[in-house]
Amino acid sequence: MLETTIAPPGVESAVRCRGLVKRYGELVAVDGIDLDVRVGECFGLLGPNGAGKTTTVEILEGLLERDGGDVRLFGLSWDHDERALRERIGIQLQETQLPEKLTVEETIRLFRSFFRRGREVDEILEAVQLTEKRKTWVSRLSGGQKQRLSVACALVGAPDLLFLDEPTTGLDPQSRRALWELVEAYRAGGGTVVLTTHYMEEAERLCDRVGIMDRGRIIALGSPQELIASLDAEHIIEFSLPEGASLPPREELLALAGVTALHQRDGTVQLVVREPHAALPALLDALGRHGTGLADLRTHHATLEDVFVAHTGRQLRDG
Ligand SMILES: Nc1ncnc2c1ncn2[C@@H]1O[C@H](COP(=O)(O)OP(=O)(O)O)[C@@H](O)[C@H]1O
Ligand SMILES: [Mg+2]
The missing domain is CATH 3.40.50.300 (P-loop containing nucleotide triphosphate hydrolases)
Structure with a gap:
């Protein structure tokens, strides 16, 4: 021993x-x-x-x-x-x-x-x-x-x-x-x-x-x-759609400039992106083409919370 x-x-x-x-x-x-x-x-x-x-x-x-x-x-x-x-x-x-x-x-x-x-x-x-x-x-x-x-x-x-x-x-x-x-x-x-x-x-x-x-x-x-670096992109764009609106196809969103991942939970969509200044206009453009409005849009620098979401598809706080 x-x-x-x-x-x-x-x-x-x-x-x-x-x-x-x-x-x-x-x-x-x-x-x-x-x-x-x-x-x-x-x-x-x-x-x-x-x-x-x-x-x-x-x-x-x-x-x-x-x-x-x-x-x-x-x-x-x-x-x-x-x-x-x-x-x-x-x-x-x-x-x-x-x-x-x-x-x-x-x-x-x-x-x-x-x-x-x-x-x-x-x-x-x-x-x-x-x-x-x-x-x-x-x-x-x-x-x-x-x-x-x-x-x-x-x-x-x-x-x-x-x-x-x-x-x-x-x-x-x-x-x-x-x-x-x-x-x-x-x-x-x-x-x-x-x-x-x-x-x-x-x-x-x-x-x-x-x-x-x-x-x-x-x-x-x-x-x-x-x-955070393991996310392969340092920024998150998070948005939600108005009641009843449907999201453009996933593949289309994933193909937008600088988007590396997409997570969806309840009514909220998160895009993991390299360059928000490139991805944002492309996102708004795509939503516009599908006639989809926005209820809410935010961006933030990636955090450990986003790492958790990326691994589990769930948020840390709401269990
Ligand atoms: N004494 C116990 N008897 C039965 N289940 C327990 C007991 N203690 C913890 N658990 C269960 O084990 C899991 C882990 O609990 P815990 O270690 O307290 O988690 P955390 O600290 O991360 O919130 C939970 O599902 C909890 O309900
Ligand atoms: Mg505990």
């Missing part, structure tokens, strides 16, 4: 899993996942609700039994090195229920007591910008403050690896940015992060690499730039 945290030079993995499987009865929640997260990296699992993100990270965190596959964190396994691993990782669960009648400071002290080594309470309070709230009950905190407190609890043991499960879901934009800055500060100190999110902006902003997850599988993997 591997007893060492020292991996071969240059290839140290903070997380390495192979063939991870988790079933709930008939449902295969995690369907054979391989992952390598490098030390110092921020790795994101991006996918819609029900994709299997929480199940995956809870297995990696040693909180949930797997049905198959192998998991190593820093070369150690939960089966043999649980104590050593608990000291090295920090966990923020998707739904953290902190005791309502403890103050912020008491909560952090409680979590600090679980670890032999760790950071000072004052230092943590400062890092998560809750110093002014130290005497406030958890029940009196805003959503964003509670979320930062749960990250504080994950950071008190000075972990080498931090797991964040949907850290900003439900937060307002300002709280979200505060949490992003917290993650960036942790990384600047050399920490490794594994996070899950269904916000593509979050994955683009924070992650060095992203695994796009759907129905228990990783369907695309790479840096946000690589994934």
Whole structure:
């Protein structure tokens, strides 16, 4: 059995899993996942609700039994090195229920007591910008403050690896940015992060690499730039037709100048294009020839959301 945290030079993995499987009865929640997260990296699992993100990270965190596959964190396994691993990782669960009648400071002290080594309470309070709230009950905190407190609890043991499960879901934009800055500060100190999110902006902003997850599988993997570049065109034209109108033939739209792909869902059509300034007039022209009006027309630079659509034909957000 591997007893060492020292991996071969240059290839140290903070997380390495192979063939991870988790079933709930008939449902295969995690369907054979391989992952390598490098030390110092921020790795994101991006996918819609029900994709299997929480199940995956809870297995990696040693909180949930797997049905198959192998998991190593820093070369150690939960089966043999649980104590050593608990000291090295920090966990923020998707739904953290902190005791309502403890103050912020008491909560952090409680979590600090679980670890032999760790950071000072004052230092943590400062890092998560809750110093002014130290005497406030958890029940009196805003959503964003509670979320930062749960990250504080994950950071008190000075972990080498931090797991964040949907850290900003439900937060307002300002709280979200505060949490992003917290993650960036942790990384600047050399920490490794594994996070899950269904916000593509979050994955683009924070992650060095992203695994796009759907129905228990990783369907695309790479840096946000690589994934977007894999669309083979950087812009999206999205439009919808008026009620009852029918779309010109697909082949005709795909043959328009600079169009590389077409995705259609409900009443909305997306064209993946190289040059919107060439494709737009050609599109309007084609619609005009067929006497088809437009209810709505937008263009945007391609995002990870578009990568998801390209692989699944569905949107990230509406599941
Ligand atoms: N304890 C459980 N019992 C039965 N099914 C579960 C359980 N936990 C999760 N699932 C199912 O497994 C799938 C993946 O869930 P989850 O990992 O929570 O996805 P995500 O975090 O990406 O939203 C979903 O279909 C979910 O309903
Ligand atoms: Mg989840």
